[in-house]
Amino acid sequence: MTRFAKPWYRKGRGWYLEIDGKQVKLADDRDQAFDRYHKLMAGQSPTGTPVSSVIDSFLDWCMHNRAERTFDWHKERCDSFWQHLKSLGLSVLTVEELRPFHLDAWLRTHPGWSPGMQRGALVSIQRAFNWAIKQGLIVTSPIEGLEKPPQGRRENVIAxxxxxxxxxxxxxxxxxxxxxxxxxxxxxxxxxxxxxxxxxxxxxxxxxxxxxxxxxxxxxxxxxxxxxxxxxxxxxxxxxxxxxxxxxxxxxxxxxxxxxxxxxxxxxxxxxxxxxxxxxxxxxxxxxxxxxxxxxxxxxxxxxxxxxxxxxxxxxxxxxxxxxxxxxx
CATH class of the missing domain: 1.10.443.10 (Intergrase catalytic core)
Known part of the structure; x- marks a missing residue:
């Protein structure tokens, strides 16, 4: 049977486990993380790739490969989405379980966002999953083809x-x-x-x-x-x-x-x-x-x-x- 290293806690990020050389996030909660860990130890198939793992991996990549302002832009939006999922008790939501309505519900918690801000928020999350496909972390994106508000155009000219x-x-x-x-x-x-x-x-x-x-x-x-x-x-x-x-x-x-x-x-x-x-x-x-x-x-x-x-x-x-x-x- 495959042997795994024990899970470890990354401050402010949650519990992780290294599998085949890749760091995979198990969960934020310790009990949930060790429950997934013991299932893996028992040879059971994991329930799927956690959404949190995709987001964390994407932000880590942005931190090292993109400009600071680009990283900050994605981090603000990804963190907002992740906090929304946690508030609903969905911290262990997997990629396979993610649906467009999860993002729609997130946007509805921000009624002050303009259509342009909503579009930018969805683009950020969508980009994280497209990146994960290119990296081989997931096979398909559950939010591919997600409908987004039109870009719009600011014509606020100041006289x-x-x-x-x-x-x-x-x-x-x-x-x-x-x-x-x-x-x-x-x-x-x-x-x-x-x-x-x-x-x-x-x-x-x-x-x-x-x-x-x-x-x-x-x-x-x-x-x-x-x-x-x-x-x-x-x-x-x-x-x-x-x-x-x-x-x-x-x-x-x-x-x-x-x-x-x-x-x-x-x-x-x-x-x-x-x-x-x-x-x-x-x-x-x-x-x-x-x-x-x-x-x-x-x-x-x-x-x-x-x-x-x-x-x-x-x-x-x-x-x-x-x-x-x-x-x-």
Whole structure:
């Protein structure tokens, strides 16, 4: 009979057992874990691959093979799903037992999630199972072909007058610096929350290839005088680590930024996001007649078709089109 090593506990992760050189999660609960272990020792077939094992293995792989922000993105969603299963007493749910309705029930516990957030959550879980198939951990995915909400498109363009109203209601210097810089240079949200003093170089942020989106080329973010002044001041204040931090001195986290925008919504009546400042930057430049090639370079777009695809709403602005018409009259 095959002999197995004894189960061991991995702090915060549950009970594991090594089988044929692979670490397999048995369960979070000790009694359930040893029950599965004794069945294996007795030569009985295991009830199936635990969902928890797939998720843990996927996150371990992401930690070592993907960018930190990608790992964090998946971890937040996978942990949320796993906590939902545990709350229903389904900590030993197997891949064979998992059904789409389990994910639907999970989404219904988050009524505040937009269709885009729901789609992202489902994509993350689905990706974990697709990865497990490629790795040979499972044969098929029980959620292949899972129906997801449409992607949707944010067209929350911030007009200059609205921007001034936003600033009037933001009193804290830390959040003001974040918003003003985002408005001035149109960088990606992940760039502004991760920029450090070492990236600042002669009026620019320079991210090396391994730290840029896609990790294929150096990303240069050009600064306006206002953005440069803020960068210099914050780099002196925080010479190590991210320079944009909240009033407590902690680096901004996406959830914390979202929380600030939710509080701002109560004052101005509309919800915005940091990415809206990037979209508004591009929209302003297009309306001012800046060519798409230059805008694409400023924003770090590798494919200029992104400008035409995402910012097509500019061509639906009647006032803008009327002004363009009068220029040629």
């Amino acid at each position: 200059p007058a609205t921007y001034q109203v936003i600033l009037e209601h933001v009193k804290g210097q830390a959040f003001r610096d974040l918003l003003i810089t985002a408005w001035e240079i149109g960088c990606r949200p992940q760039e502004i929350v991760r920029v450090e003093a070492r990236h600042f170089n002669q009026g620019r942020w320079v991210f090396p290839k391994e730290e840029s989106k896609g990790k294929k080329r150096i990303r240069v973010v050009h600064l306006t005088p206002t953005a440069e002044e803020i960068t210099k001041r914050r780099a002196q204040q925080f010479p190590d680590g991210p320079i944009f931090r909240n009033r407590a001195g902690r680096p901004w986290h996406p959830w914390a930024i979202n929380c600030r925008f939710c509080r701002l919504q109560k004052k101005i009546g509309k919800k915005f996001a940091l990415v809206d400042f990037r979209h508004s930057f591009v929209t302003r430049l297009l309306k001012e007649g800046v060519d798409p090639i230059t805008i694409g370079a400023l924003c770090g777009h590798a494919d200029l078709s992104m400008i035409a695809r995402v910012y097509a709403h500019v061509h639906q602005d009647a006032e803008h089109l009327r002004k363009a018409l009068m220029k040629g009259a």
